[in-house]
Amino acid sequence: MNYIRKLRADKTFLIEGALGDNPKLMGRLRTDGRITLYLEYYFGKIQAVSNKNLKTYGKNIRRHEILKFYLYDSPGNADQRRHNRQSLSVARKIRYERDQQLAERQCGYRLPLTTQTDMLQWMLDYYRAYTKSDARHIARACRIFSEYLCQSPLLPDFDGHLYAPQLTPEIVSDFTSYISKRFRGEGPHTLYARFKKIIKAAVRSGILRRDPCDGIVIKIDTGILRKDILSDGEISRLAATRYRGENPEVRRGFIFCLYTGLRWCDVRRLTYDNVDFSNRLLRFEQAKTQSRSSSSAVVIPLSPTLLSIIGKPQPRDRLIFLLPSRRSCQTALKRWTEAAGIDKHITWHCARHSFALRILNKGANIKTVAALLGHSSIRHTEKYTRAVDTLKLQAIMSLPPLHPEINP
Numbered sequence: 018m019n020y021i022r023k024l025r026a027d028k029t030f031l032i033e034g035a036l037g038d039n040p041k042l043m044g045r046l047r048t049d050g051r052i053t054l055y056l057e058y059y060f061g062k063i064q065a066v067s068n069k070n071l072k073t074y075g076k077n078i079r080r081h082e083i084l085k086f087y088l089y090d091s092p093g094n095a096d097q098r099r100h101n102r103q104s105l106s107v108a109r110k111i112r113y114e115r116d117q118q119l120a121e122r123q124c125g126y127r128l129p130l131t132t133q134t135d136m137l138q139w140m141l142d143y144y145r146a147y148t149k150s151d152a153r154h155i156a157r158a159c160r161i162f163s164e165y166l167c168q169s170p171l172l173p174d175f176d177g178h179l180y181a182p183q184l185t186p187e188i189v190s191d192f193t194s195y196i197s198k199r200f201r202g203e204g205p206h207t208l209y210a211r212f213k214k215i216i217k218a219a220v221r222s223g224i225l226r227r228d229p230c231d232g233i234v235i236k237i238d239t240g241i242l243r244k245d246i247l248s249d250g251e252i253s254r255l256a257a258t259r260y261r262g263e264n265p266e267v268r269r270g271f272i273f274c275l276y277t278g279l280r281w282c283d284v285r286r287l288t289y290d291n292v293d294f295s296n297r298l299l300r301f302e303q304a305k306t307q308s309r310s311s312s313s314a315v316v317i318p319l320s321p322t323l324l325s326i327i328g329k330p331q332p333r334d335r336l337i338f339l340l341p342s343r344r345s346c347q348t349a350l351k352r353w354t355e356a357a358g359i360d361k362h363i364t365w366h367c368a369r370h371s372f373a374l375r376i377l378n379k380g381a382n383i384k385t386v387a388a389l390l391g392h393s394s395i396r397h398t399e400k401y402t403r404a405v406d407t408l409k410l411q412a413i414m415s416l417p418p419l420h421p422e423i424n425p
Contacts, residue, residue: 030043313391
């Protein structure tokens with residue numbers, strides 16, 4: 018898509034802004050084929066005097082704010098088109114917020130909010146401009162909310178659009194009931210947390226006057242381990258299982274996580290620079306908490322098993338595991354567990370839980386487990402101790418009963 022409509026002599030043009038909008042979103046065509054985005058403010062006219070003939074004339078007072086975004090004038094591939102969509106979405110949100118701020122400073126109030134904002138489209142634009150590590154959860158929250166609206170009894174005439182005034186606390190409350198019935202474990206809680214994050218952004222942007230999620234919660238017992246785990250026997254069976262078309266990198270990576278407790282997002286980023294071969298240590302920063310926690314750094318001793326998985330030293334910037342996408346890894350893991358005859362819902366994160374429970378069962382104390390997992394406090398690790406107690410009970414109850422004749 019070519020964003021240029023009416024190119025001025027100075028190679029600038031209007032991108033967004035109707036009559037009366039202040040500021041307007043503008044673009045300037047660069048010689049390299051890219052478009053610089055900026056906001057143009059209008060502050061009226063003043064009477065100026067010409068230096069040539071000393072005649073007075075009206076001079077427009079304008080100010081520019083350069084944005085840290087650019088567009089491709091003629092995007093040539095999917096990445097450039099996606100870049101344009103994301104940059105333009107963010108720039109439009111900034112223009113709207115500046116418009117509200119200017120009105121508040123000049124008039125003492127914010128401009129009336131439009132009732133025609135389509136929340137589903139706004140949520141989609143929010144996701145496209147989202148750059149944090151939980152972007153896939155944000156996308157999932159948008160998708161599940163859209164699926165809910167299609168069958169909601171509160172919106173029998175739903176036509177694919179949900180305008181801002183329609184997003185009421187009643188809708189949110191019914192949505193929480195819907196996801197609580199549809200998903201299990203921590204799924205509803207995680208999904209609703211991302212949905213609330215989107216709604217809070219809409220409130221901050223002025224799209225919603227009030228937060229419809231206020232006072233509506235989904236409570237779960239965070240101290241209970243809800244995912245399936247692998248026993249020592251199942252891990253041995255998994256390691257011994259081969260199947261046609263297997264990905265050896267997925268195999269190496271998952272077994273490595275079973276013996277270290279790493280997350281998928283961490284193991285896929287490991288390079289040989291993270292390995293201290295002389296001291297047999299693995300050092301890395303957790304992607305989930307990097308730059309947001311003082312406990313994001315993790316140091317794990319490397320056993321002979323782990324060193325054999327890592328292999329010989331390589332160039333420091335080379336990845337240790339050449340893993341495909343998260344979805345491909347999960348698909349391969351599902352085929353692998355099925356081939357091994359393991360009838361459990363095993364995800365990549367189950368390796369982390371299995372690791373924690375195994376070392377607890379082997380006698381490790383809770384502080385050691387917390388340090389190996391990179392938890393900032395043992396509060397996050399206590400759920401494993403409760404799971405260990407449950408496993409102990411299951412083990413005791415699995416013993417066969419005594420025959421009545423030899424019962425003491």
